[in-house]
Amino acid sequence: MSEIPADLVLFGGVVRTLDGEKTASAIAARKGRIVRVGSDAEVKALATDRSQVIDLAGRTVVPGLIDSHMHLFGLGRMSQEVDLVGTKSVKEIQERVAKAVKESSGSWIQGRGWDQNDWEGAKAFPSARDLDAVSLDRPIVLRRIDGHAIWVNGAALKAAGVTAKTPDPAGGKIVRERGEPTGIFIDNAMNLVEAKLPQPTIEELEKQALAGERACLEAGLVAVHDMGLGRAELEALRRLDDAGRLHLRVYAMVDGGAEDLAALFGDGPRIPKDETSRLTIRGVKFFMDGALGSRGAALLAPYADDPKNSGLVLMELGEYESRVRLAKERGFQVSTHAIGDRANRSTLDVYERVFGSELRAARPRVEHAQVVSLEDLPRFSKLGVIASMQPTHATSDMPWAEKRVGPERIKGAYAWKTLLSSGATIASGSDAPVESISPILGLYAAMTRQEPTEKPAPPWRGDERMTPLEALQSFTGAGAFASFREGEAGVLKEGFVADMTVLDRDPLAIDPHALLDAKVELTIVGGSIAFSKN
Numbered sequence: 001m002s003e004i005p006a007d008l009v010l011f012g013g014v015v016r017t018l019d020g021e022k023t024a025s026a027i028a029a030r031k032g033r034i035v036r037v038g039s040d041a042e043v044k045a046l047a048t049d050r051s052q053v054i055d056l057a058g059r060t061v062v063p064g065l066i067d068s069h070m071h072l073f074g075l076g077r078m079s080q081e082v083d084l085v086g087t088k089s090v091k092e093i094q095e096r097v098a099k100a101v102k103e104s105s106g107s108w109i110q111g112r113g114w115d116q117n118d119w120e121g122a123k124a125f126p127s128a129r130d131l132d133a134v135s136l137d138r139p140i141v142l143r144r145i146d147g148h149a150i151w152v153n154g155a156a157l158k159a160a161g162v163t164a165k166t167p168d169p170a171g172g173k174i175v176r177e178r179g180e181p182t183g184i185f186i187d188n189a190m191n192l193v194e195a196k197l198p199q200p201t202i203e204e205l206e207k208q209a210l211a212g213e214r215a216c217l218e219a220g221l222v223a224v225h226d227m228g229l230g231r232a233e234l235e236a237l238r239r240l241d242d243a244g245r246l247h248l249r250v251y252a253m254v255d256g257g258a259e260d261l262a263a264l265f266g267d268g269p270r271i272p273k274d275e276t277s278r279l280t281i282r283g284v285k286f287f288m289d290g291a292l293g294s295r296g297a298a299l300l301a302p303y304a305d306d307p308k309n310s311g312l313v314l315m316e317l318g319e320y321e322s323r324v325r326l327a328k329e330r331g332f333q334v335s336t337h338a339i340g341d342r343a344n345r346s347t348l349d350v351y352e353r354v355f356g357s358e359l360r361a362a363r364p365r366v367e368h369a370q371v372v373s374l375e376d377l378p379r380f381s382k383l384g385v386i387a388s389m390q391p392t393h394a395t396s397d398m399p400w401a402e403k404r405v406g407p408e409r410i411k412g413a414y415a416w417k418t419l420l421s422s423g424a425t426i427a428s429g430s431d432a433p434v435e436s437i438s439p440i441l442g443l444y445a446a447m448t449r450q451e452p453t454e455k456p457a458p459p460w461r462g463d464e465r466m467t468p469l470e471a472l473q474s475f476t477g478a479g480a481f482a483s484f485r486e487g488e489a490g491v492l493k494e495g496f497v498a499d500m501t502v503l504d505r506d507p508l509a510i511d512p513h514a515l516l517d518a519k520v521e522l523t524i525v526g527g528s529i530a531f532s533k534n
C-alpha cells in the first residue's frame with residue numbers, strides 16, 4: 001500500500017472522534033485535511049522528515065470546538081473598554097470608570113458588563129447622577145451585561161441631545177423619573193446614544209477582529225458563528241481573509257436590522273474558495289425581542305414580577321417576514337434572536353409561513369430560545385429549526401429567571417434535555433462578550449447547570465442537563481450542522497478538515513466538575529497550529 005505522507009502527526013493520546021463511538025490514539029493531517037485516524041503505529045507510518053510530529057503524552061483530541069453564537073468584534077473591543085463584569089456595587093463601578101477617565105485620552109469612555117441583579121441591596125437601575133460623580137464633561141456609556149441596556153452620564157445625554165421631550169423609539173425605552181431621562185436606555189432606545197459614538201476606522205475594526213480571534217483560539221475554538229455584522233465589520237473580515245490573516249473560521253451572519261439589508265446581501269453568500277480561506281458570509285440575524293434580565297423579552301403573558309409588562313417585540317412582524325423572505329431568496333440562512341415565549345412563537349410561525357415545505361432544508365435557527373411555551377418546544381424538532389443556545393446564559397440567569405416568568409413558564413426555559421429528547425438540534429455558543437468565550441465553561445454549564453462554585457446543589461432544574469457527549473456534540477457537530485458544514489467538520493474522520501482541540505483531560509471520561517480545571521493545550525485549524533499553550 002502506498003502511503004501519503006502527512007504534514008501533521010499527533011500520537012500517544014486519546015482521540016475522541018465523535019464519529020460514532022470510534023476512539024483512537026493518533027491522527028494525521030495533510031494539506032488541511034485529516035488523512036488517518038488510528039493506532040500510533042498506523043499513523044506514525046505517515047510521518048516523514050518534514051512532518052510536524054507531536055507526542056500527545058496522554059492528552060485528549062476532540063473535534064475542533066465551535067461557538068455557534070458570539071460577537072467577534074465585541075469580544076475584541078473588550079480589551080479597549082472598562083470591564084465591569086462581576087462588579088458588586090455602583091461604588092465599585094465608579095472606581096473602575098474613574099481610573100479609565102484618568103488613564104484614557106479619547107473623548108468617550110465606554111464600558112460593559114454591569115448587572116444590577118448582582119449588586120448588594122436594592123437591585124434597581126442606577127442613574128446618570130451616579131456617573132456624573134465620576135465625570136461631568138467626558139461622556140460615559142456603560143453597556144449592561146446582556147447588551148440590552150446602557151447607562152450613561154449627563155454629558156452623554158447632552159451629546160445625544162436627549163431630553164424630557166425625546167419620545168421613546170419603537171421597540172425601545174428611555175427610563176424616566178418624573179418625565180426626565182434617568183440615564184438608562186433599553187433596547188432600540190440605546191441607538192439614541194450609540195449613534196453618537198465615534199466610528200472606528202477599518203484598521204481599528206481589523207484590530208478588534210484579530211484581538212477577538214486571539215481570545216477564541218486561546219479558548220480552544222476553531223470556528224465561530226459571528227452574529228449581526230454591519231457593512232464595515234464585514235469589510236474588515238473580508239480584508240483580513242483576502243490577505244490570509246484570519247486563522248479562525250468565521251461564519252458571519254449579517255445584521256438583519258440594517259436599513260440596506262439587500263445591499264449587505266450583495267451578490268449572494270461568500271463561501272470559502274480554498275483550504276486557506278476562513279470566512280463564510282451566508283447568514284442573517286434578526287432581533288425579535290430583548291432580554292430577560294432587562295425585562296425586554298417578549299412574553300405571551302406579563303412578567304411574574306412586573307404584571308403590567310410583557311416585554312418588547314423589536315420588529316414589526318410584517319417587516320420581519322418580508323426580510324426573512326428576502327434572505328430566503330438570496331440564499332442566506334435565517335436566524336432570529338428570540339428569548340421570550342411570545343418571540344419564539346412568532347419566529348416559528350413566520351418560519352413556517354415563509355419556508356413551508358423547504359423549512360428543514362433551509363435550517364433556520366432561533367438564537368437563545370430561552371423561554372419557550374411547552375406547546376412550542378416540540379416544533380423545533382418537528383419543523384427542523386435549530387435551537388442555538390448558550391449554556392452559560394442559563395447558569396447566569398438561574399438566580400432570578402424563575403422570578404421573572406413564574407413556576408409554570410420556567411418549565412420551558414433553557415429546556416435543553418427536552419429539546420434534545422424531542423430530536424431537536426442544539427448548537428451551543430457563548431454569546432461572548434456577554435458571557436466568557438470559554439467553551440470549557442459552556443461545556444461545564446451544559447453538563448452541570450451549576451455555577452463554577454458547584455452551587456446550587458442539587459443543580460438548577462437538573463433534569464435539563466446535557467450528558468457529557470451531548471454537550472460536546474453541541475459544541476462540535478451541531479455547530480458544523482448549523483453552518484451547513486457537517487459534511488466536512490464536527491467529527492474527526494478521514495477527508496474532513498483537520499480542526500482539532502487538544503485538552504489536558506478527556507471531557508467524556510471525567511467528573512464534569514473536574515472540567516473547570518481543564519486546559520486547552522493546542523488549537524489546530526486546517527492542520528495548522530493556531531494556538532499552543534507552550
Ligand SMILES: [Zn+2]
Pocket residue numbers: 069070071227431
Ligand atoms: Zn448575541
